[in-house]
Amino acid sequence: MASLIACPHCGPRPKEEFTVKGDAAIARPAADAGEDAWYAYVYLRDNPRGRHKEYWHHTSGCRRWLVVERDTLTHVVYSVSDASTQGGTA
Amino acid sequence: MRYSAFSVFLNGLRGNKGWQPAWRSPVPKNHYDVIIVGGGGHGLSTAYYLAKEFAITNVAVLEKGYIGSGNVGRNTTIIRSNYLLQGNNPFYELSMKLWEGLEQDFNFNAMVSQRGVLNLYHSDAQRDAYTRRGNAMRLHGVDAELLDRNTVRQMLPFLDFDNARFPIQGALMQKRGGTVRHDAVAWGYARGADSRGVDIIQNCEVTSIRRENGRVTGVETSQGFIGCGKLALAAAGNSTVVADMVDMKLPIESHVLQAFVSEGLKPFIDNVVTFGAGHFYVSQSDKGGLVFGGDIDGYNSYAQRGNLATVEHVAEAGVAMIPALSRVRVLRSWGGVMDMSMDGSPIIDRTHIDNLYLNAGWCYGGFKATPASGFCYAHLIARNEPHETAAAFRLDRFSRGRMIDEKGVGSQPNLH
Numbered sequence: 001m002a003s004l005i006a007c008p009h010c011g012p013r014p015k016e017e018f019t020v021k022g023d024a025a026i027a028r029p030a031a032d033a034g035e036d037a038w039y040a041y042v043y044l045r046d047n048p049r050g051r052h053k054e055y056w057h058h059t060s061g062c063r064r065w066l067v068v069e070r071d072t073l074t075h076v077v078y079s080v081s082d083a084s085t086q087g088g089t090a
Numbered sequence: 091m092r093y094s095a096f097s098v099f100l101n102g103l104r105g106n107k108g109w110q111p112a113w114r115s116p117v118p119k120n121h122y123d124v125i126i127v128g129g130g131g132h133g134l135s136t137a138y139y140l141a142k143e144f145a146i147t148n149v150a151v152l153e154k155g156y157i158g159s160g161n162v163g164r165n166t167t168i169i170r171s172n173y174l175l176q177g178n179n180p181f182y183e184l185s186m187k188l189w190e191g192l193e194q195d196f197n198f199n200a201m202v203s204q205r206g207v208l209n210l211y212h213s214d215a216q217r218d219a220y221t222r223r224g225n226a227m228r229l230h231g232v233d234a235e236l237l238d239r240n241t242v243r244q245m246l247p248f249l250d251f252d253n254a255r256f257p258i259q260g261a262l263m264q265k266r267g268g269t270v271r272h273d274a275v276a277w278g279y280a281r282g283a284d285s286r287g288v289d290i291i292q293n294c295e296v297t298s299i300r301r302e303n304g305r306v307t308g309v310e311t312s313q314g315f316i317g318c319g320k321l322a323l324a325a326a327g328n329s330t331v332v333a334d335m336v337d338m339k340l341p342i343e344s345h346v347l348q349a350f351v352s353e354g355l356k357p358f359i360d361n362v363v364t365f366g367a368g369h370f371y372v373s374q375s376d377k378g379g380l381v382f383g384g385d386i387d388g389y390n391s392y393a394q395r396g397n398l399a400t401v402e403h404v405a406e407a408g409v410a411m412i413p414a415l416s417r418v419r420v421l422r423s424w425g426g427v428m429d430m431s432m433d434g435s436p437i438i439d440r441t442h443i444d445n446l447y448l449n450a451g452w453c454y455g456g457f458k459a460t461p462a463s464g465f466c467y468a469h470l471i472a473r474n475e476p477h478e479t480a481a482a483f484r485l486d487r488f489s490r491g492r493m494i495d496e497k498g499v500g501s502q503p504n505l506h
Contacts, residue, residue, distance in 0.1 A: 001326045001397045016399050020504065022343070035489070042490040044343040045431045049332040049392045072344070073392045078273050081437065 001075045006047040008082050009062040017060035023069045024086065049073055057082060093197055112277055113157075113284035116359060118291050119408045121317035124471060125309060125334055126324055127296050129153025129163035130274075131457065132449055133324035134279035134290070136471070138196065141286035143465070144472035145444060149288045150318075151280075152311060154295035161326050164394070164426035165457040166349050166371060166383045167364050170207045170267035171232050174223045177482030177494040178435060179230045185462030186266060198278030200270050201376065207267030207362040208242070210411070212256040216366055220262040227264070237261045252411050256367035267362060267451045268414070269315060269373050269381075275460055279312045299335040299446075306336070306446050322447040322471050326390065327427025329450035339483060341432040341488050342448065343442025343503040345386040347454045348396035350404065350423045354378030359412075368407035380418060382408060386454060388504045396425040420497075428454045434495035434506030436468050438476065439485040447471050448485060453506050 002005040023045055029037040046052075049072055056068045065083035070076060101108045124140060126133045129151045131292055140146045149347065153159075169189050171182035193200050211217045217236075238260045243251055243291055246422045251258045291313065298310040299321065308317035325332045327344045355378050363373040364374035369385035384404035387396045401423060431437065431451030436459070440450050449467045450460065466480035476483075482494055488501075499505040 001387070001391070003398070006500065013398070022390070022502070038337075039489045044339045045330075045341070045343050045503075047340070047343050047390065048330050049328070049344070052390055054390065065234055072390045073110065 002070075002077045005056065005057050005068065005077065006080050007061060007064075007066065008080060009049055010043055010058065013058070014038060018066075019059045021055035021056045021057060021065075024055045026082070051078065056080075093199075099163065104337070112281040112377045113290050116289045116291065118150060118289065118294065118311075118313055118316050122289070123148040123319045124203070124322060125149070125316060125318040125320075126151045126322045128160075128324040128326060128328075129157050129290060130160045130324065130326055131276055131294065131460040132326070132452070132463045132467065133277070134276060135460050136322060136324060136449070136467045137283040137288045137290075137464075138279045138286070139368065139465045139468035140472060141283055142286055144468055146472055147287035149283070149448065150316065151283070151288060151290045152293045152294045152296055152309070152316070153290070154312075156292045157280050157290065158273050161426040161428070161456060162276045162460070163273050163432070164349065164424055165270045166373070166381050167375075168207065168267070168271045168371065168373065169202075169270055169458040170264055170362075171458075171498060172207065172209070172223065172227055172234065172263055172264045172267065173279060174226045175494055178496055179227065179232065181462055181479040181483070182459065183230060183232050184465070185459050186460030189270060189463060190266070192278070194283040196278045198274060198281060200274040200278055202270050203376075204266050204268040204269070205361050205373070206263055206265045207364070208237070208241070208246070208261040208263045209364045210261045210366040212259060212367045214259075216365050217259055224262050233264055233266050233451050235263045237263050245361070247357070247415050248358075248412055249363075250411060253410060256410065269362060269375075272457060279464070296332060296335070299332075301336065301443070305444055316393055320445045320447065320471055322449065322467065324449045324467070326450070326452065326456065326457070329429045329431050329448075333448070336406060336441075336446060338441060341501075342429050343388070343390055343394050343450055345430045345504060346391040346393060346396050347383065347386045347426050347428050348400055348404070348423045348425045349373070349381070349383040350401075350420050352380040352382075353421050355380065355418065363411070365407055365411040368410060370404060371408035372412070374409065379421065380415075386430070386504060392427055394425045396423070407489055428452070430502055430503035430506055432488055432500075432501040433493035433495040436463070436496050437481050437485050438463065438470060438480045438483040440470070440474070441485065
């Protein structure tokens with residue numbers, strides 16, 4: 001895991017300032033979407049070996065939700081962006 | 091060859107030239123009744139019990155690396171059955187009973203050491219929670235003792251009892267808990283399975299699963315196609331990768347967990363001790379090194395290595411519990427890939443494909459479960475019905491609201 005995360009608001013910051021929430025690919029279904037959709041949202045994960053987008057919270061910095069794209073096998077960080085620019089809902 | 095004190099003596103006299111490899115390195119056959127994907131502790135014990143208890147010997151275990159390269163050689167070797175919940179406790183107690191007879195059963199010295207596991211508590215609320223768990227254990231017929239502060243102080247005088255933030259009030263002890271030599275578990279099961287006819291095929295990575303008419307017919311591997319009657323997955327941290335081959339999405343995330351060993355010390359810690367105010371657990375190996383670990387790193391990872399921030403956190407928790415650790419030098423650390431399930435409990439179940447079976451979701455508690463996991467998985471594969479102690483480990487429990495959430499933190503795998 002890279003030691004520094006390039007926060008789009010604060011610049012490169014130590015990884016310890018952030019809290020990892022998890023998979024950013026899952027989208028919250030509509031309230032009436034039905035059991036299967038909600039089951040998939042709450043419990044099922046793609047869990048890829050390779051490129052993976054995640055929600056990270058800059059807890060000890062700007063307190064913005066970010067989307068970090070990185071590799072789960074090599075730990076390389078490809079990109080960091082504000083969750084709002086990714087259409088995020090977290 | 092049967093191992094015994096006499097065989098050690100005799101081979102010593104003969105210059106140790108009489109030893110045979112503990113298992114063969116066979117060329118894979120074209121077809122097996124059962125193929126097990128994953129030659130870790132659970133895969134090997136499954137093969138062993140399939141052959142020994144259920145007389146299914148036309149079995150292959152496919153391992154992408156070498157035996158002992160995965161989590162079975164990357165844990166802190168602790169065994170215990172101190173679980174609270176109904177779905178968990180009888181299963182882990184079955185595992186404990188199997189540990190107790192394992193060495194005689196598979197004729198291999200696994201150094202099973204029932205030195206006692208102590209969970210420290212630091213507050214009245216935590217004492218109450220541990221009392222509840224201890225009572226649940228005893229109701230299931232498992233040994234549990236609640237120790238007060240003075241008793242713990244006599245056993246482990248070096249703990250920081252008067253820590254200003256987390257004073258130690260006592261401990262919940264399971265005397266029958268302890269440690270086992272983890273590599274020997276893999277080797278013993280591999281040897282026991284091999285001697286009953288199971289083919290253990292190393293350096294054989296499954297690349298895809300072939301299906302016809304809704305049934306699995308075999309696997310494509312780095313050593314070519316191998317056909318099978320039944321396919322059993324036991325791929326631990328790589329469960330998702332294998333399940334993807336049959337378009338099965340799992341309630342699992344893969345996370346990295348680190349473990350550590352210190353330089354060798356004189357006998358210091360007699361038991362397994364866990365910190366109740368942080369995530370830290372420690373025991374001392376027979377070589378003298380302190381073996382310890384903490385929490386997972388917290389982010390999805392398939393890398394068998396962790397992060398320095400977690401190393402620092404584990405060391406801080408360790409020193410908070412045992413101040414003398416500040417002078418101990420750490421020799422090695424290593425990481426393993428954990429299949430973290432959404433409720434912290436495992437899955438041993440059939441799947442949507444008739445002859446495909448799944449064993450996954452062990453989080454970071456898989457080692458202690460090795461014997462029972464193999465036994466129950468073999469039962470499921472052989473009879474197509476779950477063993478009674480593993481009946482709750484269903485894949486569909488998440489959609490049916492039947493979670494076994496021992497820690498009570500919900501579907502957030504990096505918190506289990």
